[in-house]
Amino acid sequence: VAAMGAGASITEAMEFVGSGVSPAHVLTAKLQYDTFVSIDEERVGRKDHMTKAFAQDVTLKFGRVCGMCAAIGHNAIEYTIQVEEGNSEVVRRRFLQPLNLPELTKRGISVGPKYREVAVEVEWQGGAKFLAELLRREKGMYEVKFKGGKREVLSGVPLVHLHPVDEDTRVDSSPETL
DSSP: OOOOOTTOOHHHHHHHHOTTSOHHHHHTOOOOTTOEEEEETTOOOOBOTTTOSBOTTSOEEEEEEEEEEEOSSTTOEEEEEEEETTEEEEEEGGGEEEOOOHHHHTTTOOOBTTBOEEEEEEGGGTTEEEEEEEEEEETTEEEEEESSTTOOEEEEEEGGGEEOOOTTSBSSOOTTTO
16 A cells, blocks of 8 residues: 555545545645554553653654555554564554654764665674664664665674764675674
């Protein structure tokens, strides 16, 4: 199902999600097609009161919105989220929010609805930094997938090894291909 962009009409909204969902609810949905989101894997929905982001101890997956449809229940919407190439999940809206990781923002790392790339410092490569996508956060550790080289996945990355992408970040290689 193709997702709707901003400026959709009520008629388009009704055709898009079906008659079981209020058009106003569809038109005010804040998750737009092709944006990055956080998925609450535990389905608890617990948020930090100050930042409104999912709480630090909530296990998260990160993905891109690639579809939306009506779900069972009044005004219920489900989103199709591509979490990796060839791997998607269907998630209710209440367990999603636009990508917002205050702990990364405090370190000067810009991630959000349009961007989830970070530089990952790899000690066994002499502290070299490699371009990677955020895939998951669990117990304060991150899982990333390198964008270059063999595109391998690395789990258990501590926050202190995540950095903003800069001119020293290696984009065409990964720790395994150096």
